[in-house]
Amino acid sequence: MNGVSGRMGYRQHLVRSILAIREQGGVLLADGETRVQVEPILVGRSEKKLADLAAKHGIEHYTTNLDEALADPRWEIYSDFLVTKARAAAIKKAIAAGKAIYTEKPTAESFEEALELAKLAADAGVKNGVVHDKLYLPGLQKLKRLIDSGYFGRILSVRGEFGYWVFEGDWQPAQRPSWNYRAEDGGGIIVDMFPHWNYVLENLFGRVESVYAKAVTEIPERVDEHGESYQATADDAAYAIFELEGGVTAQLNSSWTTRVNRDELVEFQVDGTHGSAVVGLFGCKIQPRNATPKPVWNPDLADEHDYAGDWIESPGNRDFQNGFKEQWEEFIRHVVEDAPNEFDFLAGARGVLLAEEGLRSNAEGRRIEIPVVALDAPLETVEVPGDASELTGAR
Numbered sequence: 049m050n051g052v053s054g055r056m057g058y059r060q061h062l063v064r065s066i067l068a069i070r071e072q073g074g075v076l077l078a079d080g081e082t083r084v085q086v087e088p089i090l091v092g093r094s095e096k097k098l099a100d101l102a103a104k105h106g107i108e109h110y111t112t113n114l115d116e117a118l119a120d121p122r123w124e125i126y127s128d129f130l131v132t133k134a135r136a137a138a139i140k141k142a143i144a145a146g147k148a149i150y151t152e153k154p155t156a157e158s159f160e161e162a163l164e165l166a167k168l169a170a171d172a173g174v175k176n177g178v179v180h181d182k183l184y185l186p187g188l189q190k191l192k193r194l195i196d197s198g199y200f201g202r203i204l205s206v207r208g209e210f211g212y213w214v215f216e217g218d219w220q221p222a223q224r225p226s227w228n229y230r231a232e233d234g235g236g237i238i239v240d241m242f243p244h245w246n247y248v249l250e251n252l253f254g255r256v257e258s259v260y261a262k263a264v265t266e267i268p269e270r271v272d273e274h275g276e277s278y279q280a281t282a283d284d285a286a287y288a289i290f291e292l293e294g295g296v297t298a299q300l301n302s303s304w305t306t307r308v309n310r311d312e313l314v315e316f317q318v319d320g321t322h323g324s325a326v327v328g329l330f331g332c333k334i335q336p337r338n339a340t341p342k343p344v345w346n347p348d349l350a351d352e353h354d355y356a357g358d359w360i361e362s363p364g365n366r367d368f369q370n371g372f373k374e375q376w377e378e379f380i381r382h383v384v385e386d387a388p389n390e391f392d393f394l395a396g397a398r399g400v401l402l403a404e405e406g407l408r409s410n411a412e413g414r415r416i417e418i419p420v421v422a423l424d425a426p427l428e429t430v431e432v433p434g435d436a437s438e439l440t441g442a443r
């Protein structure tokens with residue numbers, strides 16, 4: 049587990065996933081009886097941090113030497129939660145060592161490199177997976193169930209709001225790492241969020257066929273973890289429209305510079321001919337067409353109707369696990385007993401492509417079509433922006 053001292057590596061991957069799996073006695077396989085136990089080795093740059101984490105959680109193994117860990121056949125899966133910038137080089141080593149690989153998104157800083165990783169992994173025959181955590185959120189699982197049941201009729205549009213205020217770091221510390229706000233360090237909300245939007249859209253509604261994005265750096269100067277001021281060179285808000293296969297239009301706002309006036313930090317409204325739904329991380333409320341009010345526009349009269357009261361909360365009807373853990377269990381089953389896994393490096397590369405084309409759309413001020421990405425497609429058939437670094441930095 050490389051990068052376990054980080055925000056995602058520690059909380060979601062180590063504590064909530066791997067240690068939770070270890071605690072429950074391992075991953076249950078398809079026969080319903082056999083369990084495969086997990087044994088982590090923590091990898092990082094600071095021996096002290098690793099030793100502290102290992103002691104705190106009763107973990108036997110840790111090392112600052114990635115090469116040695118990769119050369120050791122005891123460790124079957126390499127997992128990566130490093131800052132994005134450091135990821136591709138580490139993954140290439142893991143591919144060369146023949147490990148199965150499970151990684152955070154984005155898989156690489158450029159589409160070209162993300163596709164290269166997918167090709168290298170395929171050529172080496174190593175199993176590979178990329179975090180698709182939002183699909184495992186209770187709210188989105190309830191949405192998937194609505195879609196599968198035919199509830200919506202024909203889906204017309206999706207409107208998503210993601211975001212919250214991230215403090216500038218001067219009078220209150222920022223609640224996200226400062227590299228997120230520096231393009232040269234792999235930061236930016238498009239690079240961070242569009243890989244998520246790609247898999248959410250393609251798995252629930254249809255392949256993303258085009259993107260139009262407007263990216264901005266609303267707060268140009270921030271204060272880092274050490275109290276030093278720095279120039280925010282990356283976009284901290286992005287307003288985008290995606291056209292999806294099948295004719296659905298999705299418009300998604302992503303912002304670290306908005307104050308929350310919603311039930312949850314992310315919310316999607318889906319409108320269909322037969323009904324609508326609003327889902328968040330946990331919640332899911334619906335309004336079928338037979339319970340739809342008939343508003344009449346009248347600017348002369350204050351409207352007393354309680355529109356929020358027209359929605360019905362959709363029940364969970366099952367236990368939802370932590371999404372990161374659920375996907376980890378699926379990936380371990382993929383490695384151990386060849387269970388299916390759609391969320392591979394190629395899916396990860398599609399996410400990186402959408403981010404790259406979102407940045408290009410912003411830079412060129414136009415809608416960009418997204419090509420179908422395939423492992424065997426020669427790179428030249430996919431329009432790759434010349435120098436991605438030119439595209440970052442919003443205004």
Ligand SMILES: NC(=O)c1ccc[n+]([C@@H]2O[C@H](COP(=O)([O-])OP(=O)(O)OC[C@H]3O[C@@H](n4cnc5c(N)ncnc54)[C@H](O)[C@@H]3O)[C@@H](O)[C@H]2O)c1
Nearest residue numbers: 051052053054055056057129130131132134152153154225
């Ligand atoms: N799936 C999600 O919802 C989600 C949410 C946030 C972040 N992420 C992704 O997770 C990754 C980590 O993000 P984070 O917020 O945990 O960041 P973080 O800064 O908290 O942690 C980064 C980790 O990388 C290590 N690191 C930093 N620079 C390095 C270098 N040059 N070489 C090797 N290691 C280095 C750090 O020591 C730390 O362990 C990013 O790729 C990010 O895009 C995913």
